Amino acid sequence: MLIPFDYQIEAIRLAREAMKHPSRSAIICMLMGAGKTMCALELMRLASERDKRSLFMCDRRMLADQAAERAREQGLDAGIIMAGRGIDLKAPCQFASKQTMESWIKREKVDLPEFHLLIIDECHRAVSDAYLKLYKRWPNAFRIGLTATPVLGNGNGMGAYYGSLIQPIMPSKLRDLGRTVPVRCYAPHMPNLDGIKKDKDGDYNRNALADRMKRENMVGDIAGWWKKFAEGRKSIYFACDIAHAIAIRDEFRAANVSAEMICDETSDEERQRIKRDCERGLIDVVVNCDVMAEGIDWPFISCIGLVRPTKRLRRYLQMAGRGMRAFLGKADCVLIDHAGCVL
Numbered sequence: 461m462l463i464p465f466d467y468q469i470e471a472i473r474l475a476r477e478a479m480k481h482p483s484r485s486a487i488i489c490m491l492m493g494a495g496k497t498m499c500a501l502e503l504m505r506l507a508s509e510r511d512k513r514s515l516f517m518c519d520r521r522m523l524a525d526q527a528a529e530r531a532r533e534q535g536l537d538a539g540i541i542m543a544g545r546g547i548d549l550k551a552p553c554q555f556a557s558k559q560t561m562e563s564w565i566k567r568e569k570v571d572l573p574e575f576h577l578l579i580i581d582e583c584h585r586a587v588s589d590a591y592l593k594l595y596k597r598w599p600n601a602f603r604i605g606l607t608a609t610p611v612l613g614n615g616n617g618m619g620a621y622y623g624s625l626i627q628p629i630m631p632s633k634l635r636d637l638g639r640t641v642p643v644r645c646y647a648p649h650m651p652n653l654d655g656i657k658k659d660k661d662g663d664y665n666r667n668a669l670a671d672r673m674k675r676e677n678m679v680g681d682i683a684g685w686w687k688k689f690a691e692g693r694k695s696i697y698f699a700c701d702i703a704h705a706i707a708i709r710d711e712f713r714a715a716n717v718s719a720e721m722i723c724d725e726t727s728d729e730e731r732q733r734i735k736r737d738c739e740r741g742l743i744d745v746v747v748n749c750d751v752m753a754e755g756i757d758w759p760f761i762s763c764i765g766l767v768r769p770t771k772r773l774r775r776y777l778q779m780a781g782r783g784m785r786a787f788l789g790k791a792d793c794v795l796i797d798h799a800g801c802v803l
Contacts, residue, residue: 462498464499478623487583491608507577515578518582541555614661640786641787642792644793653769656669663771670700683715685796686745687717689794694763696746698764698767699749749768753782758785759786763796
C-alpha cells in the first residue's frame with residue numbers, strides 16, 4: 461500500500477469540506493503524475509468505513525480495469541461493473557466505464573445500488589448529456605471530479621458543473637518534490653497555419669489541419685530531429701489524424717527507428733501490448749492522434765513530439781504533460797514541438 465503525500469491528504473480534507481457546499485461537488489485539480497487517483501481511492505476508503513458506497517467512473521473499460529486494480533492494491537474491497545468481469549455489487553467501491561453504465565442503465569441489465577459518492581475521472585470531458593443523465597441517476601451523491609485541466613473544450617470554465625476547485629499543490633512544488641520532471645523544449649519548425657478554418661470550439665479544423673501539415677512536408681524531418689535531440693528516449697508523438705499518424709510512423713521506420721501507431725480503433729489488448737513493448741525498449745516511438753492525451757499512465761516516457769497544432773491550452777497541456785511523470789532513472793523530459801504550440 462502507498463501512503464498519501466501531505467498535499468494529497470490536504471486535497472482529501474478540502475474535498476470533504478467541499479461536500480458541505482450546496483452543490484455537493486468539487487474538482488480536485490493537480491498536474492499529471494501528482495496522484496489524483498490516490499486521492500480518489502482514499503475518499504472511497506473513507507466512504508466505505510462509514511458504510512457508504514462509491515462509484516469511480518471513467519471513459520474507457522481499460523481505464524476502469526486499471527483503477528480497480530489500483531484500488532485492490534490499496535486494500536479496498538473493489539468490484540468492477542463490466543461484462544465478463546464477475547460482477548460483485550456487494551463491494552462498497554465500484555469501478556465502471558461511462559459506456560457500460562449508460563448501456564446497463566438503459567437496458568436495466570442489473571439493479572444498481574445507491575451510490576453516495578461519485579468519482580469522475582478526466583471530468584473536463586464528462587459534461588455531455590450522457591454523463592449528466594448518469595449523474596441524475598444518483599441525485600443525492602457527492603460528486604468529485606479529477607482533472608489536470610479544469611476547462612471545457614470551448615475554453616469556458618466548469619463552474620456550471622462543480623461548486624468548488626481544489627488545487628492543493630502547484631506544478632513547481634511537484635517538481636521540487638520529485639513527483640514530476642523538468643522539461644526541455646525544442647521548436648525546430650514553426651508551421652504556416654494561415655487560412656486554416658476553425659471549428660466551433662475555436663480550435664483548428666482537424667481535416668484542414670492534417671492537409672496543411674502534410675503539404676508543409678512536416679513529416680520528412682521529424683525522425684531526424686528526434687535522433688538529434690531524443691534518440692534512445694521512449695517517445696510519444698501526437699499527429700492530426702490517422703493518415704498523418706501513419707505517415708509519421710512510417711517516416712520513423714524508414715529511418716530505422718522502431719515505431720507503432722495507436723488510434724481509436726486500436727483494441728485495448730493491442731494498446732497494452734504496445735505499452736509493454738515500449739517500456740521494454742522494443743519500441744522507441746508511439747504515434748497517435750489525440751487518443752493518448754488523457755487517461756494513460758506511461759511514466760517511462762521521456763520525450764513528447766508535437767506535430768498537432770492547437771489553439772486550445774487544455775489540449776496542449778494534456779499532450780505535453782504525458783512525459784512529465786517521474787520514473788526511476790528519468791532526469792527530465794524532452795519536448796520537440798513541430799506544431800508551433802510552445803511559441
